[in-house]
Amino acid sequence: MTDHDATARLAADLIRIDSRSSLSNLPVAERLEAELPGFAIERLDFTDANGVAKRCLVAHRGGPGGLALSGHMDTVPDTGWTDDPWSARVDDAGVLHGLGSVDMKGQVAACVIAARGLSADVPVTLLITTDEETTKEGARIIVEQSTLARDAKLAGIIVAEPTGLVPVRGHRAHIAFTAVASGVQAHSSLGIGRNANWALIPFLAEMKTIFETLRDDPAWHDAGYSPVFSDFNIIIDNHGTAVNVTVPVATARIKFRYSRGIDPSPILAAVQAAADRAGIALHMAREGTPPELPADHPLIALAVAASGRATATVPFGTDASELSVLAPCVILGPGTTATAHTPHECVALAELAEAVPLYRRLLTEGARGLA
Structure with missing residues (x-):
């Protein structure tokens, strides 16, 4: 053969x-x-x-x-x-x-x-x-x-x-962020629940600012790579909650890819600070350099x-x-x-x-x- x-x-x-x-x-x-x-x-x-x-x-x-x-x-x-x-x-x-x-x-x-x-x-x-x-x-x-x-x-x-x-x-290597906001599930018409999205949304707004900074600010670019900017990709999950139910758990997952020429420490600090301000739990999983x-x-x-x-x-x-x-x-x-x-x-x-x-x-x- x-x-x-x-x-x-x-x-x-x-x-x-x-x-x-x-x-x-x-x-x-x-x-x-x-x-x-x-x-x-x-x-x-x-x-x-x-x-x-x-x-x-x-x-x-x-x-x-x-x-x-x-x-x-x-x-x-x-x-x-x-x-x-x-x-x-x-x-x-x-x-x-x-x-x-x-x-x-x-x-x-x-x-x-x-x-x-x-x-x-x-x-x-x-x-x-x-x-x-x-x-x-x-x-x-x-x-x-x-x-x-x-x-x-x-x-x-x-x-x-x-x-x-x-x-x-x-x-590039990546750092994975998992941000979790907690609410109280109830029929949305009753006014007794708490929608976890309302806590997650301010966090997402700050993540959008980080995304735009990484993409648009030359100080964060690495000319040795194409594209020159780091990847900062986000996925949002309400875990199947129906539209007439207050969301009990809202999760945002972010994959941040960076090259050796980029110091990720300020990004890690900024994501953590945003999670703290929003009152949501944040987990970081970092692979090798x-x-x-x-x-x-x-x-x-x-x-x-x-x-x-x-x-x-x-x-x-x-x-x-x-x-x-x-x-x-x-x-x-x-x-x-x-x-x-x-x-x-x-x-x-x-x-x-x-x-x-x-x-x-x-x-x-x-x-x-x-x-």
Whole structure:
């Protein structure tokens, strides 16, 4: 079986297994482990905040040193899909369709096929995470608990998110805010309830000011990224309350993405102060710091030389924000984010296959040492 066929087969098998972040990913982990005979396997099991069983995989073959390939097993929800999200349909143009095809089960398949086909004398590590789309808990657990990853003494990590095989040297990280206003539920006509939205609205007005400042004030811009302004995206939830009921709980969730050149401390302080003024509860969840390597870093230079593409930065985030504690990270994978997180997610099988020899070249060169 050719690398193209093996990658296509494994990618399709992974897509057919529903592993939205709200579900257990154990079936995907077991399917991947079956593809790695001869590798030392470390299973890192945990239970997420909702009581769902999850598993990360670390696989290693060979001695210490060299590079790792990393990808995640979970997907976003199937919002908006009208076709079967788990069909793994391949159209006449050789494009693979399905939830997770480009973000990032196709890339995980390419990583596994690349690692499995390497010469046995080349050290290789696979860091396969879960919950990347939500909390990045899987990546943190690998950093904190993996003996195999620590003993591998990695010189670098290739995070195989879709970049069009452009070596990405840096991206934004995020802080998640959850603001909760409380009211008293009652029939709205009686005048005895208290609508939680009235407490939330002043807070939202201040959040709009922060959003506009981040977007419009050059002092908050980072010219090394496109767009230059930080993301400050808000979702509002009344948890299904009917229009004739005073809202008992109103929740606003904000994702603040910032690059390494931006100090997030004033934003954190401003959000907290606004919550205090409005009398609402605020929870902050912060992932690792934004990863960013200089353009002349040896790992970036290696990736640029091997791919033939200039390095770049991207506005989204990956597990590199956590994994960079283990080793320097470059984000480099086939496909693009153009259809990721949409009901039309897809990736060309030829692009997945193109990544396999590139990953092998990087792993082989990386094993010789980074200058």
